[in-house]
Amino acid sequence: MRIRSIEKKDLNEMFNLCSMPELSCLPDCSYPTSVEGLQHFFENSALDDSEKHFAIVNADDEFKGLVCLRHINSKENRALLSIIVNPNVWSKGYAWFGMVEVLKYAFNTLNLEQVYWCVKKDNPRAVRFFRKHGFNTLDKDIPKSIFEQWNNNHDLIWFAVLKNDDYENIALSRKTISDCNIIKIKTVPTIEAGALSFFEGTKDIPFDIKRVYFISQVPEGARRGFHAHKNLKQLLFCPYGKIQLVLDNGENGGNREEITLNDPSIGIVIDKPVWREMLWLEKNSVLVVAASDFYTEDDYLRNYDDFLKYVDSVRQ
Numbered sequence: 001m002r003i004r005s006i007e008k009k010d011l012n013e014m015f016n017l018c019s020m021p022e023l024s025c026l027p028d029c030s031y032p033t034s035v036e037g038l039q040h041f042f043e044n045s046a047l048d049d050s051e052k053h054f055a056i057v058n059a060d061d062e063f064k065g066l067v068c069l070r071h072i073n074s075k076e077n078r079a080l081l082s083i084i085v086n087p088n089v090w091s092k093g094y095a096w097f098g099m100v101e102v103l104k105y106a107f108n109t110l111n112l113e114q115v116y117w118c119v120k121k122d123n124p125r126a127v128r129f130f131r132k133h134g135f136n137t138l139d140k141d142i143p144k145s146i147f148e149q150w151n152n153n154h155d156l157i158w159f160a161v162l163k164n165d166d167y168e169n170i171a172l173s174r175k176t177i178s179d180c181n182i183i184k185i186k187t188v189p190t191i192e193a194g195a196l197s198f199f200e201g202t203k204d205i206p207f208d209i210k211r212v213y214f215i216s217q218v219p220e221g222a223r224r225g226f227h228a229h230k231n232l233k234q235l236l237f238c239p240y241g242k243i244q245l246v247l248d249n250g251e252n253g254g255n256r257e258e259i260t261l262n263d264p265s266i267g268i269v270i271d272k273p274v275w276r277e278m279l280w281l282e283k284n285s286v287l288v289v290a291a292s293d294f295y296t297e298d299d300y301l302r303n304y305d306d307f308l309k310y311v312d313s314v315r316q
Helices: 008-018 035-045 094-109 124-132 144-150 170-174 304-315
Strands: 002-005 052-057 063-073 078-085 114-120 156-162 180-184 186-189 195-198 211-215 223-229 234-240 243-248 256-261 266-270 275-280 286-291
Touching: 002 094, 008 035, 008 063, 052 094, 063 094, 078 094, 094 114, 114 124, 156 186, 170 180, 170 256, 223 304, 234 256, 243 266, 256 266
Parallel strands: 078 114
Antiparallel strands: 002 052, 052 063, 063 078, 114 156, 180 266, 186 195, 211 286, 223 275, 234 266, 234 286, 243 256, 243 275
């Protein structure tokens, strides 16, 4: 499957799609409802820089749905996303593929910072779809300029993605790295005022928090870490920038795995003896650590060979 520009041959399929009663609960379905109207839309859409429309097609170039960016605002670097997919291919991955591809286009080609969209509250299937894939709902402070686009409709649920979010769920899809859980930190995004992320000890992470520290002002290419802990449990995340985290659980004489942290809503829970190294991929990136206990030098394993011996002794 792929997305491509809308072609004249797609108009009949577009008309059939937008006329389907199953899609009447979608606020996205605002295309013309006549063949003549679609023809006029097709002839003029390429001239409108505030909108970008794509067809979602299969390997045989058969039309399966529509995905678009509307209200593209290059000054505020944001746009509205809309997507509709033929019910015949629901649950076959077309909606997810179209979402990811148009978000890549928005962030990588148009260089936008924010993409948002909405669904009706009485469309539980769509709400489940977006929540299943980890998209964050906007808080109630929706900017007036956006809210007015939908005639101040209060029966909508709003979602948003920021440029550096892990919208492909690359990290979350792994679930673990070197036996450490990858978690989604609860996040409430806004359109004009950033995002609020939060977690609570023993509730969102499997330990109480006694200490929080952060590492900042590190030059690009610098490495830190090079240690493990015997008993300390930690949550690591990167609220700003990009950091490569290398973890090694010591199995079979060393088992290194890597993950890039660049989404503030992605965290790594290290709750067992695991060797860690951090590489700063961008200068001034920030690493935050929430720890289960106060600082104790005796808890550190600062030599890799000592770490391997300790892990072997614990497993025996």
